[in-house]
Amino acid sequence: MTDTDSMSKNIILAIDSSGAQLSLAVFQGSGILASRSLPARFGQGELLFTQLQSLMAEVAKHGIVFSQIAAVAVTEGPGSFTGIRTGMAAARGLALALAIPTLGVSSFKAYQLAAVARLPLATERIMVVIDSRRELHYVQEFILNPAGECECEWEWEEAFLASSAEVRQRLESAATPIHVTGDVAELVLDWSPIDIALVARHAASLWARGSGKLAEPFYLRPPDLSQPKKPLREIHFATEPAP
Amino acid sequence: MQPDSPSLIVHAKSFLVLGIESSCDETAAAVVSSDKTILGQGLHSQFNDHRSFGGVVPEIAARAHLDQIERVISETMSAARIGFSDLTAVAATVGPGLIGGVIVGATTAKAIALAHGKKFIGINHLEAHALTGRLSSGLEFPYLLLLVSGGHSQILAVHGVGDYRQYGSSLDDALGEAFDKVAKMLGLGIPGGPAVEQCAKSGRSDGFALPRPMQGRAGCDFSFSGLKTAVRLTLESLAAKSSNGMISQGDRSDLAASFQAAAGDCLLDRLHNAVVRFRREHPSLSVPPLVIAGGVAANQYLRGRLESFAEVQGLTLVAPPLALCTDNGAMIAWAGIERLRLQGGDWPGDGLDMATRPRWPLDQSLDS
Numbered sequence: 001m002t003d004t005d006s007m008s009k010n011i012i013l014a015i016d017s018s019g020a021q022l023s024l025a026v027f028q029g030s031g032i033l034a035s036r037s038l039p040a041r042f043g044q045g046e047l048l049f050t051q052l053q054s055l056m057a058e059v060a061k062h063g064i065v066f067s068q069i070a071a072v073a074v075t076e077g078p079g080s081f082t083g084i085r086t087g088m089a090a091a092r093g094l095a096l097a098l099a100i101p102t103l104g105v106s107s108f109k110a111y112q113l114a115a116v117a118r119l120p121l122a123t124e125r126i127m128v129v130i131d132s133r134r135e136l137h138y139v140q141e142f143i144l145n146p147a148g149e150c151e152c153e154w155e156w157e158e159a160f161l162a163s164s165a166e167v168r169q170r171l172e173s174a175a176t177p178i179h180v181t182g183d184v185a186e187l188v189l190d191w192s193p194i195d196i197a198l199v200a201r202h203a204a205s206l207w208a209r210g211s212g213k214l215a216e217p218f219y220l221r222p223p224d225l226s227q228p229k230k231p232l233r234e235i236h237f238a239t240e241p242a243p
Numbered sequence: 244m245q246p247d248s249p250s251l252i253v254h255a256k257s258f259l260v261l262g263i264e265s266s267c268d269e270t271a272a273a274v275v276s277s278d279k280t281i282l283g284q285g286l287h288s289q290f291n292d293h294r295s296f297g298g299v300v301p302e303i304a305a306r307a308h309l310d311q312i313e314r315v316i317s318e319t320m321s322a323a324r325i326g327f328s329d330l331t332a333v334a335a336t337v338g339p340g341l342i343g344g345v346i347v348g349a350t351t352a353k354a355i356a357l358a359h360g361k362k363f364i365g366i367n368h369l370e371a372h373a374l375t376g377r378l379s380s381g382l383e384f385p386y387l388l389l390l391v392s393g394g395h396s397q398i399l400a401v402h403g404v405g406d407y408r409q410y411g412s413s414l415d416d417a418l419g420e421a422f423d424k425v426a427k428m429l430g431l432g433i434p435g436g437p438a439v440e441q442c443a444k445s446g447r448s449d450g451f452a453l454p455r456p457m458q459g460r461a462g463c464d465f466s467f468s469g470l471k472t473a474v475r476l477t478l479e480s481l482a483a484k485s486s487n488g489m490i491s492q493g494d495r496s497d498l499a500a501s502f503q504a505a506a507g508d509c510l511l512d513r514l515h516n517a518v519v520r521f522r523r524e525h526p527s528l529s530v531p532p533l534v535i536a537g538g539v540a541a542n543q544y545l546r547g548r549l550e551s552f553a554e555v556q557g558l559t560l561v562a563p564p565l566a567l568c569t570d571n572g573a574m575i576a577w578a579g580i581e582r583l584r585l586q587g588g589d590w591p592g593d594g595l596d597m598a599t600r601p602r603w604p605l606d607q608s609l610d611s
Contacts (some may be wrong), residue, residue: 093354
């Protein structure tokens with residue numbers, strides 16, 4: 001195996017379009033080679049590929065091309081419905097084209113990573129609250145060890161839906177202070193957006209440990225079913241008489 | 244190499260295009276070559292996902308496209324026995340349609356194109372339907388097109404790739420939508436088109452007097468809402484008159500047949516005006532082609548009516564095979580090949596920043 005082959009195993013492309021920005025990063029070995037982050041509440045699909053083109057042009061200076069990427073990490077939501085579809089389809093399309101796996105990172109985890117990077121080490125509990133554009137928010141809590149690390153990686157079953165009032169009540173009744181992050185303005189006082197460099201680094205560490213999982217979009221509720229505006233009057237048909 | 248082989252000279256530049264379609268409830272892909280060969284195709288119909296709701300639910304569709312698209316493309320490429328690097332371009336529907344699905348197909352296509360340094364071609368779904376007749380036959384421009392599906396009912400004059408003139412469209416429901424709604428009222432389930440057609444077989448088409456909206460009016464626009472309402476009112480009045488509130492199988496079949504006949508009359512009345520206009524605009528064409536496209540073109544009763552109409556009017560009827568009338572990947576790939584031919588070899592393809600468009604009338608250019 002050549003040096004290039006062994007190094008290429010650690011090249012991770014990371015994509016986040018699950019929230020109010022479009023971010024991309026290329027991670028190799030121990031650090032970020034290049035990254036992009038633009039505000040984009042809508043239209044991530046139009047921005048993503050021109051940004052990715054310019055990102056790949058930048059890493060080409062390090063001799064890196066598409067075929068050397070080992071895995072595509074992507075934020076799985078919750079968040080913007082079309083943003084997640086864009087990010088997931090881009091990651092899966094690239095993975096299919098390059099015959100490499102995707103790596104899923106939940107958007108809860110992505111917010112938690114961003115918060116931990118800015119918080120004092122003593123923080124033990126973080127609550128991520130993500131806007132669902134409806135009354136109930138998406139919520140997940142993380143418990144940190146004394147080193148400020150979170151040992152839990154994938155805990156979908158622990159994510160839940162809660163109103164602002166329920167979140168406030170939980171915060172007030174908690175024995176240990178809980179730091180709130182996410183994108184619900186009325187609850188999050190100290191906002192730290194998803195940091196693509198941290199997502200890429202986290203995904204690379206999962207990849208290196210062999211503990212990553214394929215990206216799956218996050219759904220906490222069943223699909224929205226539009227009902228007919230005016231239900232049809234029920235009409236019954238006689239069954240066919242036996243021949 | 245045989246230097247005197249004529250095919251090598253004629254097809255000096257051959258294209259191989261992967262087409263991806265995801266604008267409604269089919270996730271579809273196909274690889275088509277510029278010599279009109281479909282090398283491989285894949286299709287996942289979401290029929291069962293939507294069945295219990297009596298129609299396509301946008302959010303279920305958006306989720307299902309994302310679940311199925313990789314598998315459908317992989318199967319297509321395996322069937323075609325080629326790799327992505329063998330392609331000339333990757334084409335995908337970018338509109339019109341349900342945006343959650345369109346985003347999935349267009350984004351996947353852009354990803355494959357960028358990763359392999361191939362051209363990306365964003366296709367108007369309606370344009371793909373409009374050009375399908377040229378994939379399945381030696382059809383030349385110009386021609387008259389009747390596009391009737393679950394989402395669209397239009398009559399267009401097709402002058403060339405990217406050169407369409409809309410003669411008329413539905414002012415309310417698409418014809419396929421009207422079939423689906425009538426099927427639901429008659430308790431026949433989905434897909435409504437085949438169900439109504441089957442039920443109508445044992446019915447009398449003059450069993451009930453139903454209106455022919457727009458009949459006799461100038462222009463080529465359709466309207467099916469009034470016809471649909473008339474079916475509902477007839478059903479309600481039958482139920483009210485019946486001693487036990489039940490409607491007989493005979494009445495149900497008669498109503499299905501009467502609806503189908505009325506829909507056929509509407510189509511032919513509007514088409515008649517379209518043929519007059521098309522002949523006026525193309526006086527040199529002695530036998531103008533009439534091309535039918537869209538899922539409703541699968542209805543054998545309507546096909547029969549269109550065949551007789553074409554014969555009486557002195558038109559050549561071009562009806563692509565059924566699998567190419569309903570949504571499919573081959574028509575998207577073919578539209579991509581038509582665009583490649585039109586633009587020439589230096590064309591870099593559409594930009595990777597091309598936007599998806601939930602609405603995109605065919606006679607409206609990209610920049611408007």
